[in-house]
Amino acid sequence: MKLPCGNRTLDLSQPVVMGILNVTPDSFSDGGRFRQKDTALEHVRQMLNEGADIIDVGGESTRPGAEAVSVAEELDRVIPIIEAVRAESDVPLSVDTSKAEVMVEAVKAGANLINDVRALRGKGALQAAVELKVPVCLMHMQGEPRVMQQAPAYEDVVAEVLEFLRARSQACIEAGIAEQHIVLDPGFGFGKSLQHNLRLFQQLEQFVALGFPVLVGVSRKSMIGTLLDIPLEERLAASVALAGLAVWLGASIIRVHDVQATVHAVRMCQAIKQAS
Ligand code: PT1
Numbered sequence: 001m002k003l004p005c006g007n008r009t010l011d012l013s014q015p016v017v018m019g020i021l022n023v024t025p026d027s028f029s030d031g032g033r034f035r036q037k038d039t040a041l042e043h044v045r046q047m048l049n050e051g052a053d054i055i056d057v058g059g060e061s062t063r064p065g066a067e068a069v070s071v072a073e074e075l076d077r078v079i080p081i082i083e084a085v086r087a088e089s090d091v092p093l094s095v096d097t098s099k100a101e102v103m104v105e106a107v108k109a110g111a112n113l114i115n116d117v118r119a120l121r122g123k124g125a126l127q128a129a130v131e132l133k134v135p136v137c138l139m140h141m142q143g144e145p146r147v148m149q150q151a152p153a154y155e156d157v158v159a160e161v162l163e164f165l166r167a168r169s170q171a172c173i174e175a176g177i178a179e180q181h182i183v184l185d186p187g188f189g190f191g192k193s194l195q196h197n198l199r200l201f202q203q204l205e206q207f208v209a210l211g212f213p214v215l216v217g218v219s220r221k222s223m224i225g226t227l228l229d230i231p232l233e234e235r236l237a238a239s240v241a242l243a244g245l246a247v248w249l250g251a252s253i254i255r256v257h258d259v260q261a262t263v264h265a266v267r268m269c270q271a272i273k274q275a276s
Contacts, residue, residue, distance in 0.1 A: 001013065001180070001213055001252065002180075003092075003113065003135045003180075003181070003183070003213070004112075004135065004180075004181075005054075005092035005093075005112035005113060005135070006090065006092070006110070006112045007090050008090060008092055008112075010053065010054060010092050012213045012252040012253070014270055015246075015247045015251060015252055015253070015254060015266050015270055016053035016054060016252065016253055016254070017051060017052050017053055017054075017253075017254050017256060017259055017262050017263050017266055018052065018053070018054045018055070018056050018094065018215070018253050018254065018255040018256065019044075019047035019048075019050075019052035019054070019055050019056065019256065019257075019259045020056055020058070020219065020255060020256065020257050021040060021043060021044060021047070021055050021056060021057045021058070021081070022058055022061070023036065023040055023057060023058065023059050023077045023078055023081050024058070024059060024060070024061045024077065025077075033076075033080070037080060037081060037084055040081050040084070040085075041084055041085065041088070044085050044089070044091075046259075047259045048089065048091060050259040050260035050263060051259060051260065051263035052091075052259045052263075053092065054091065054092040054093070054094060054113070054253070055085065055091055055092070055093050055094070056093075056094045056095075056096050056115055056255060057078055057081055057082055057085070057093060057094070057095055057096065057106075057111070058078070058095070058096030058097070058115075059073075059074040059075075059076075059077035059078035059096075059097070059102070060074055060096070060097060060098070060099075061145070062096075062117050062141075062145045062190070063145065063189075064145060064148060064149040064189070064222070065145070065146060065149070066145040066146060067146060068144075068146070071099050071101050071102065074097065074099060074102050075101065075102055075105055078095060078097070078102060078106060079105050079106065079109050082095065082106055082109040082110050082111050083109045083110065085110070086109065086110030092112050092113065093110060093111045093112055093113070094111065094112065094113035094114070094115045094137070095107075095111040095113070095114060095115065096115045096116075096117070097114070097115075097116065098116050098117060098118040098121075098122040098125060099122060099125070100122065100123065100124035100125045100127070100128035101124075101128075103116075103125065103128045103129060103132060104128055104132065107132045107134055111134070112134055112135070113134055113135045113136070113137065113183075114129055114132070114134055114135070114136045114137070115136075115137040115139075115215075116129075116136060116137065116138065116139065117139045117141050117187065117190065118139075118141060119138040119139055119140065119141075119164075119165075119168045120136065120138065120168070120172060121168075126171070126172065126175050127175070129172070129177060130175050130176040130177055133178075133181075134181070135181040135182070135183060136172065136177060136181060136182060136183065137183040137184070137185055137215050137253075138165060138168045138169060138172065138182065138183070138184055138185065139184075139185035139186075139187040139190065139215075140161045140164050140165055140185070140186055140187040140190065141187050141190035141191055142154075142190065142191025142192070143191045145190075148190055148191035149191070152191045152192050152193050152196060154196060157192065157196040157199055157200060158199060158200060158203045158206060161186050161187070161200060161207075162206060162207065162210070165184045165185075165186070165207070165210065166210060169182050169184060169210070169212060182212050183212060183213045183214070183215050183252070183253065184207060184210060184212045184213070184214055184215070185214065185215040185216070185217065186200045186204070186207055186214075186216075187217075188200065188201070188216070188217060188218045188221060188223060189217075189218070189221045189222060189223060192223075194223055194226050194227060197218075197221075197223040198223070198227075201216075201218070201242070201245070201246075201249075204216070204246065204249040204250065204251065205249050205250055208249065208250035208251070213252035213253060214250065214251045214252055214253070215251070215252070215253040215254075215255060216242075216243075216246040216251040216253070216254055216255065217254075217255035217256075218239065218242045218243075218246070219235075219239045219243075219255060219256040219257045219258065219262075220232055220235040220236075220239055220257055221235075224238040224239060224242070236258055236261060239256065239257075239258060239262070240258065240261045240262055240265045241265075243256060243262045243265050243266055244265040244266065244268070244269040245269075247265075247266050247269040247270055247273070248269050248273060254266060
């Protein structure tokens with residue numbers, strides 16, 4: 001499978017690593033926007049050196065408890081960074097947003113893929129994505145980040161998330177998005193208990209069987225923290241193990257903080273998977 005990305009194409013016949021670039025303000029630093037841009041560019045260069053195939057730029061935190069941000073604030077965070085990365089590299093860039101305005105401006109600034117944790121259900125988002133003609137990642141989330149972990153509930157989490165993604169991909173195709181432009185994501189940690197997340201991961205092959213490339217994002221998430229009772233800084237080994245397992249189960253895009261370790265794990269697992 002190939003995802004067209006501007007001048008380039010992202011070849012998904014082998015799994016690829018997506019490096020996370022958060023451009024949400026860090027309450028512990030007050031570097032200002034200029035230093036933030038420098039820091040972001042440095043981080044992108046490092047991830048590219050470590051073998052990232054695509055960089056995901058996000059200006060809205062969607063971790064549990066996070067508050068919504070305004071369109072103006074999100075544009076302000078994300079657009080200058082996309083422009084700056086694009087000025088020095090033709091790396092495939094995705095924009096992690098649910099807002100139509102941000103999608104439009106981000107693609108104008110050089111983004112190649114829309115990564116939407118709300119699966120284009122936001123106001124104007126589906127129409128914007130249709131008109132922009134770029135690939136989209138549709139993710140499942142129950143509720144909204146601020147409250148999604150309060151009481152996640154399903155009768156059958158696998159069946160419900162599968163049905164949601166099947167319905168959303170169908171709606172996108174009917175609205176005019178090309179079938180070859182769709183990526184699906186079960187949305188680990190988004191309105192899911194530990195047991196829900198474990199079950200979804202165990203059944204990842206059912207998501208792969210829907211016929212679209214599957215993105216998996218579990219890097220440093222609380223499903224690891226809760227199961228192992230360890231803080232964020234100690235979740236590298238488990239994150240890398242899950243990346244390898246995701247590849248084994250057929251995932252195409254692995255979204256991570258720790259690019260180098262993940263690239264090594266992904267390559268080894270893929271080599272074993274394909275050995276003849
Ligand atoms: C993801 C993802 C994302 N995750 C896609 N985009 C985040 N396509 C942002 C926790 O439980 O998995 N797929 N964009 C980050 N969101 C979270 C959610 C971070 C849960 C942490 C947790 O710790």
